[in-house]
Amino acid sequence: MITPELLWSHVETVRAKAPLVHSITNLVVMNLNANALLALGASPIMAHEPEELPDLMAIASALVLNIGTLDKAWIGSMKVAAREAYKRAVPLVIDPVGAGASRLRTETALALIAEGQPAVIRANASELLALAGGAVNTKGVDSTHTATQARDAARSLALEFRCTVVASGETDLVTNGRETWHLGGGSALMPRITGMGCTCSAIVGAFAAVADPLDAAAAGMAIMKVAAELAAGKASGPGSMQVHFLDALYSLSRADFLGHVKLTRA
Amino acid sequence: MITPELLWSHVETVRAKAPLVHSITNLVVMNLNANALLALGASPIMAHEPEELPDLMAIASALVLNIGTLDKAWIGSMKVAAREAYKRAVPLVIDPVGAGASRLRTETALALIAEGQPAVIRANASELLALAGGAVNTKGVDSTHTATQARDAARSLALEFRCTVVASGETDLVTNGRETWHLGGGSALMPRITGMGCTCSAIVGAFAAVADPLDAAAAGMAIMKVAAELAAGKASGPGSMQVHFLDALYSLSRADFLGHVKLTRA
Amino acid sequence: MITPELLWSHVETVRAKAPLVHSITNLVVMNLNANALLALGASPIMAHEPEELPDLMAIASALVLNIGTLDKAWIGSMKVAAREAYKRAVPLVIDPVGAGASRLRTETALALIAEGQPAVIRANASELLALAGGAVNTKGVDSTHTATQARDAARSLALEFRCTVVASGETDLVTNGRETWHLGGGSALMPRITGMGCTCSAIVGAFAAVADPLDAAAAGMAIMKVAAELAAGKASGPGSMQVHFLDALYSLSRADFLGHVKLTRA
Numbered sequence A, B, C: 001m002i003t004p005e006l007l008w009s010h011v012e013t014v015r016a017k018a019p020l021v022h023s024i025t026n027l028v029v030m031n032l033n034a035n036a037l038l039a040l041g042a043s044p045i046m047a048h049e050p051e052e053l054p055d056l057m058a059i060a061s062a063l064v065l066n067i068g069t070l071d072k073a074w075i076g077s078m079k080v081a082a083r084e085a086y087k088r089a090v091p092l093v094i095d096p097v098g099a100g101a102s103r104l105r106t107e108t109a110l111a112l113i114a115e116g117q118p119a120v121i122r123a124n125a126s127e128l129l130a131l132a133g134g135a136v137n138t139k140g141v142d143s144t145h146t147a148t149q150a151r152d153a154a155r156s157l158a159l160e161f162r163c164t165v166v167a168s169g170e171t172d173l174v175t176n177g178r179e180t181w182h183l184g185g186g187s188a189l190m191p192r193i194t195g196m197g198c199t200c201s202a203i204v205g206a207f208a209a210v211a212d213p214l215d216a217a218a219a220g221m222a223i224m225k226v227a228a229e230l231a232a233g234k235a236s237g238p239g240s241m242q243v244h245f246l247d248a249l250y251s252l253s254r255a256d257f258l259g260h261v262k263l264t265r266a
Helices: A002-019 A029-040 A050-059 A072-087 A103-116 A125-130 A146-160 A196-208 A214-232 A237-253 A255-259 B005-016 B030-042 B050-057 B070-086 B101-118 B125-131 B149-159 B196-208 B212-231 B240-250 B254-260 C002-016 C032-042 C049-059 C073-085 C105-116 C124-129 C147-161 C196-209 C213-232 C238-251 C254-260
Strands: A020-024 A043-047 A063-064 A092-095 A120-124 A164-168 A173-176 A180-183 A263-265 B020-024 B043-046 B061-066 B092-095 B122-124 B164-168 B172-175 B180-184 B262-265 C021-025 C041-047 C062-066 C092-095 C120-124 C164-168 C172-175 C180-183 C261-265
Touching: A002 A029, A002 A214, A002 A255, A020 A072, A020 A196, A020 B172, A029 A043, A029 A196, A029 A237, A029 B180, A029 C238, A050 A072, A050 C105, A063 A072, A063 A103, A063 A196, A072 A092, A072 A103, A092 A196, A103 A125, A103 B050, A103 B212, A120 A125, A120 A146, A120 A196, A120 A214, A120 B005, A125 A146, A125 A164, A125 A196, A146 A164, A146 A173, A146 A180, A146 B164, A164 A196, A164 A214, A173 A214, A173 C147, A180 A214, A180 C062, A196 A214, A214 A237, A214 A255, A237 B030, A237 B240, A237 C238, A263 B212, B005 B030, B005 B196, B005 B212, B005 B254, B020 B030, B020 B070, B020 B196, B030 B043, B030 B240, B050 B070, B061 B070, B061 B101, B061 B196, B070 B092, B070 B101, B092 B196, B101 B125, B122 B125, B122 B149, B122 B196, B122 B212, B125 B149, B125 B164, B149 B164, B149 B172, B149 B180, B164 B196, B172 B212, B180 B212, B180 B240, B196 B212, B212 B240, B212 B254, B212 B262, B240 C238, C002 C032, C002 C196, C002 C213, C002 C254, C021 C032, C021 C196, C032 C041, C032 C196, C032 C238, C049 C073, C062 C073, C062 C105, C062 C196, C073 C092, C073 C105, C092 C105, C092 C196, C105 C124, C120 C124, C120 C147, C120 C196, C120 C213, C124 C147, C124 C164, C147 C164, C147 C172, C164 C196, C164 C213, C172 C213, C180 C213, C196 C213, C213 C238, C213 C254
Parallel strands: A020 A043, A020 A063, A063 A092, A092 A120, A120 A164, B020 B043, B020 B061, B061 B092, B092 B122, B122 B164, C021 C041, C021 C062, C062 C092, C092 C120, C120 C164
Antiparallel strands: A164 A173, A173 A180, A180 A263, B164 B172, B172 B180, B180 B262, C164 C172, C172 C180, C180 C261
16 A cells, blocks of 8 residues: 655665666756756666676666657667666666657667566557557647556556556556555646656656566656645746756655655555 | 747747757767756757667657767767658758767768758858968867857858758858847856756757747747846856756746847847 | 865966866766866866877876776776877876775776876775775775765875875865875765765866876866855756856956865875
8 A cells, every 4th residue: 555654764765875877868957857856866887889888787776768758779878778778677767758750769668668568668648559559649748648548558568577557647557457546745846857857757756666567657746746836935937947857856845755745545 | 030939939939849859969069958948848869789779769749960070970979860761751850970080070970961951050250251261270179269250150050951050159250141149148157067968959859849940949949048047146156057957948927928028130 | 284274276287287187077067067168268178099099198197097887898998098198198087986885896997097197086985985995884986984084095095005195075185195184165065966076086187287296186176166156156956056056167266266265284
């Protein structure tokens, strides 16, 4: 049973252990994702040269793969990383950015899932529908579907791939196929900052290093929603929003978290 | 006839339509450019793998190519994107960063112009002089010439390539070779933030999706100048300048725009 | 003899001359490093295509090589840049990010040092111990050793490679093997911002363009510590810290610098 108190205990564990989170992610969000992991209390590393990935997977506590700016060389790196992580039981989070927008993205995401057997897949509704093989009408990397529309896709993907699936949106949905949770709150300014979805995946990666996949996904999405809500209260636009968001992630107290988290079972 | 009211109407169109702007741009500015496009109300996507570019050009409303951190592989991607955009009549903006600083940059910029027949070329004075074949004495990626010195180069390039040319500087010059406009204002802090020139090109790309090239270039440069001027009034240096700039781009009102835009016909 | 007044004079020289600092650095920190160089008053350029590096080294005042997100292609670029810089006596700063975390990183850093004969090597304690061939137990890219533990490694590397070595940490150590200086101060928020170590290397690069290596290293580390200390006084977390840091670097006065710098001879 997931409770706000349990999720907060995972935040404290991340802060205490500072797990090493290895990301191979897109070029647009690298800086924000590294800063968000540091603000949370985790230790980020980003590296993609296949030759050194075995050395680096040997010290990683979690792996996050994000295909946002994929190319043939980086797809190769991600496959090596997925394989090495699997061998070492390093928990894997996959963010299939833009699945559905090109055939290459859909296929790459599915190949990485097959190769790495992820603990968590985090995506928006359109991306999940694309992975589930449905007819999708995407607009680039932004979702044109609601989380509710994606609920069935999320549940069936979770059962098919034996993992936790997050469908992020105005309300986030977290499911392992049998048990489904919603996280509300957040802020309408979140989608006005590039890579906030990718940052959710990175943050979930930090929790996957210290908790089981369903807990990790719920904890990651919960702290993102709470930090965004607190930041939005001080922000004048997306520029100051990003600044306050990192500050909130860093300084968040137990009382702030428990006072703002909106967790409900579906 | 370009008027401040007309330019503002284009801002409202971008906000209403949220055009999908595809960029293949340099590694330094990707995050800022995506955030600026989101703050403006457009929808950014960045992707460079040739295999998926046909899929992505089919949904793009504009393409922005920026050679700031070019290499052989990315030049190949940019050429594919330019060709696919041309086939589909997707308007193209080219930013020839550092043209003149190396032979490769000048040649690549000219090759992309030939391949893609851009709607708009946005550059600083030194870069335009390099494209025009003049003797240039550049210092890296920063201009050592004034916009006034570049006026003749801008006009002749506009006529030669049948496009709109922007020579950005303390005063921006926008010309299609027959009609030339100046945009004043802005802030001396702009060149102290990396990639503000590149951001101009990205923003012009958003307008090129909804307006003809001369209008789009004027609207893009105008909103950059106005947002920078408003941000500078609140900034204590280049760090806070960037934050306030994104906030201003997001929250800019009609009255702010019309009260600050400095548009004159040359 | 290094004095605070001497270090400040180097700041004024950088501001007056705006040296062109060429970086081939990691994908995570490019934007911050370029912004820090601009805030300081230097002129940054980032480019990695081997074909244009001879043209660009001909106009560069300093070169900074950082292996944070190395791959085979970029290692090739860094070697070409190191060789071209050496031929033209362009001072070189090397940041061996993650040396010790993988064999490839340690070997690449040593190869670049051999190729380029750097003026300055800036690293954390773990990285220096790895370069010195000691048994190292690293955790990704963050140091698990103190600057004090690294003192012997720093001195012996400085003598072996005839260069200045910086071991950054809570107190920074700057040594040419015969003369050693400490810089205190700074802020505990610095390691909570990604790439602050890399930014030190970039800033040292700007000073290496105008001063001898020992001076340059001391001046760079000194201004980083002072700007961080001033920024921390205004910051609420790592998000606002980064904003205030750039503002402080830009607006720092002689009185601020002399009033806060903590320079002592070892």
